[in-house]
Amino acid sequence: MAITVVGSVAYDTIETPAGKRERCLGGAATYFSLSASYFTDVRVIAVVGEDFGKRQEAVFQARNIDTRGIEHTAGKSFFWEGSYLENLNEAKTHITDLNVFASFNPKIPDVYRDSEFLFLANIDPVLQRRVREQMPDVKLVAGDTMNYWIKDHRPALLEVLKGLDILLINDTETKMIAGNNNLVQAARAVMALGPKVLVVKHGEYGATLFHGAGAFRAPAMPLEEVVDPTGAGDSFAGGFFGYLASQPEQSPAAFRRAMFYGSVMGSFACERFGTERMQKLTRPEIDERFNIFRELTHLD
Secondary structure, three states, X not given: OOEEEEOOOEEEEEEEOOEEEEEXXXXXXXXXXXXXXXXXXXXXXXXXXXXXXXXXXXXXXXXXOEEEEEEEOOOOOEEEEEEOOOOOOOOEEEEEEOHHHHHOXXXXXXXXXXXXXXXXOOOOHHHHHHHHHHOOOOOEEEEEOOHHHHHHOXXXXXXXXXXXXXXXXXXXXXXXXXXXXXXXXXXXXXXXXXXXXXXXXXXXXXXEEEEOOEEEEEOOOOOOOOOOOOOHHHHHHHHHHHHHHOOOOOOHHHHHHHHHHHHHHHHHHOOOOOOHHHHOOOHHHHHHHHHHHHHHHOOO
């Protein structure tokens, strides 16, 4: 049960109250693929520059992630620099250099076309739609977006939403798409645009699953120290979608458990800078934290 993910593989310079790291390996597709790889096979479609070498490639290889869809081209990889010194829930962006990502045109290797699951990470909705149209036979497709695309590229985004089974966004983005500040009403409005399932991320407060039969809330792990929240949302998505892909059927129970596994993976991502923690996890650690999450929500 392989997932193909299309998105960014990048370098990040990050500063938080815990310190600073220069040029960490980052990008939405990186966090997603590392997280999902603990549950199922993952294939990546992205573009990198000449500064992406064997050491960075080894991070993916160590998790048996298929990187044949990562295009290597002349120039520098996507670079982002930001800080969380004022608010750990919101990054302050200092530098965004798209570099080779500015001309990214996703190319789908033939060996990826039998993927049963597709995740469209946060990129231009025109590119998301292009990939979706080239993979019409996937069993389940999920996607992400952000306020920039919602505000300035709404027509293209609305076309993408029509082809999604699952949309994962935060509460502010949900309200922006719907034009409604009531989250429940906004969720219904977003689902009316196409997605059958909506996962609304609330950062340190967990996430809510909206579907035809109602809603389900998963908690967030109370962490003693948040080192770096970069990539937590993408790691959540990887845990959520990776778990779903590992199951024989996508039942309501599977979706609820997937929400917990998403929260588990998002919490691990916050414990170290960049992808450091995501690279060194074990499945027993993941399952142990899953049980802790379950205890948080059980009255008896």
